[in-house]
Amino acid sequence: xxxxxxxxxxxxxxxxxxxxxxxxxxxxxxxxxxxxxxxxxxxxxxxxxxxxxxxxxxxxxxxxxxxxxxxxxxxxxxxxxxxxxxxxxxxxxxxxxxxxxx
Numbered sequence: 001x002x003x004x005x006x007x008x009x010x011x012x013x014x015x016x017x018x019x020x021x022x023x024x025x026x027x028x029x030x031x032x033x034x035x036x037x038x039x040x041x042x043x044x045x046x047x048x049x050x051x052x053x054x055x056x057x058x059x060x061x062x063x064x065x066x067x068x069x070x071x072x073x074x075x076x077x078x079x080x081x082x083x084x085x086x087x088x089x090x091x092x093x094x095x096x097x098x099x100x101x102x
Contacts, residue, residue, distance in 0.1 A: 005046035010036060026059035030074065034063075037070035052077050 008016040010032040020026050030051065033043055043051075050056070057078045065071035067087040075083065 005044065005050045007033070007036075007043065007047055009041075023059055023062060026056065027063045030056075030059055030063045030071070031065055034065050034068040034070040034074065038068050054078075 003019055006017060006020065006029070010029070011017070017025060017029075020029050033047065033051070037043060051060075051074065057080070060074050060078045061080055063071060064083070066083055066085065069085070069087060072083070072085055075081075
């Protein structure tokens with residue numbers, strides 16, 4: 001199995017896993033991925049393709065990273081119900097009259 005989609009830079013504190021088979025491994029990966037994404041570190045297209053697969057739905061639902069805009073996007077991709085966003089609302093962005101065209 002080709003796991004080149006696993007971004008090793010998400011694991012500065014531990015060995016980079018060669019596979020992500022278990023629910024805890026996948027939840028950890030999603031939390032690392034979404035956190036990096038929220039800070040502007042975009043995932044590779046292969047990574048996005050992998051986490052959009054149906055067999056990731058249970059991990060996405062279990063992750064519950066409610067402060068992450070990226071996590072809420074991944075939930076949408078999996079057709080999961082919306083959860084409350086608990087992150088910071090930036091007034092400059094929220095009140096931008098052009099936001100609906102972005």
